[in-house]
Amino acid sequence: MKILLILFGLLGLNACVSTQSNYYVLSVASEPTVHYVNKGRVIGVEKVTVPAYLYKRELAIAKSSSQIVLLDNAVWGEDLDMGLSARLIGFLQKKFNQPNVYQYPWGMDHQPTIKVSVHVTRFIAQGEKVYLDATWNIENMKTKRREARLFSTTVPTSSDTKHIVSAMDRAFSKFEETIAMGIKHF
Numbered sequence: 001m002k003i004l005l006i007l008f009g010l011l012g013l014n015a016c017v018s019t020q021s022n023y024y025v026l027s028v029a030s031e032p033t034v035h036y037v038n039k040g041r042v043i044g045v046e047k048v049t050v051p052a053y054l055y056k057r058e059l060a061i062a063k064s065s066s067q068i069v070l071l072d073n074a075v076w077g078e079d080l081d082m083g084l085s086a087r088l089i090g091f092l093q094k095k096f097n098q099p100n101v102y103q104y105p106w107g108m109d110h111q112p113t114i115k116v117s118v119h120v121t122r123f124i125a126q127g128e129k130v131y132l133d134a135t136w137n138i139e140n141m142k143t144k145r146r147e148a149r150l151f152s153t154t155v156p157t158s159s160d161t162k163h164i165v166s167a168m169d170r171a172f173s174k175f176e177e178t179i180a181m182g183i184k185h186f
Helices: 002-018 080-095 161-184
Strands: 022-024 043-045 058-064 067-076 101-103 114-126 129-140 146-156
Touching: 022 161, 043 080, 058 161, 067 161, 080 101, 080 114, 080 161, 114 161, 129 161, 146 161
Parallel strands: 022 067, 043 101, 043 114, 058 114
Antiparallel strands: 058 067, 114 129, 129 146
C-alpha cells in the first residue's frame, strides 16, 4: 500500500513538472535611441484597452481569422492592459526624458496638458506574423484640440512561443515610437 501511494505521488509530481507553464511579460519599456524635447508638457495616459482574448492569462494565437487557440503552457505573467499601460508610460518617460507622464486617474496634482488614450483592436500571432492594430487619440487638455489616429503593423515570427512574444514586443515598440512621434508633433 505504501509503495502504491509513493508511486502515485511520484506520478503526480511528474505530471506537475511536465505541464510547467512559461510566463511572459511585455511591460519592460524599450530603450529609445532618440530622445525628444518635452516642451514642459505633462502627459497623461489612460489605461490601454485590449480585446477580450487578451484578458485571458494563456497566450492566444489565431488559427484562422475567426478561431483562436489558448496555449496551455504559455501564460502572461501580468494583465496585458495594465502591463501595456505601464510600458507605454515608461517608454514616454524615457523618450521625453522626464518623469511627468502619469496614468489615469491622475488626480489634481498631476493634471496632464496632453492626454493619450489607446485601444488595441488586434494583437495576435497568426501564421508567420504578429498583427497589431490599434486606434489612439491625443488631446490637448487646455485647448481641447483632439486627433484620432490608426496604427497597424505586422512583424514576422515563427510558431515558437518565445519568438511570438519577441515579435509582439517588437510590434509594440513600433507602436510606442508612433505615439511618441505624434506627441512630439502635436
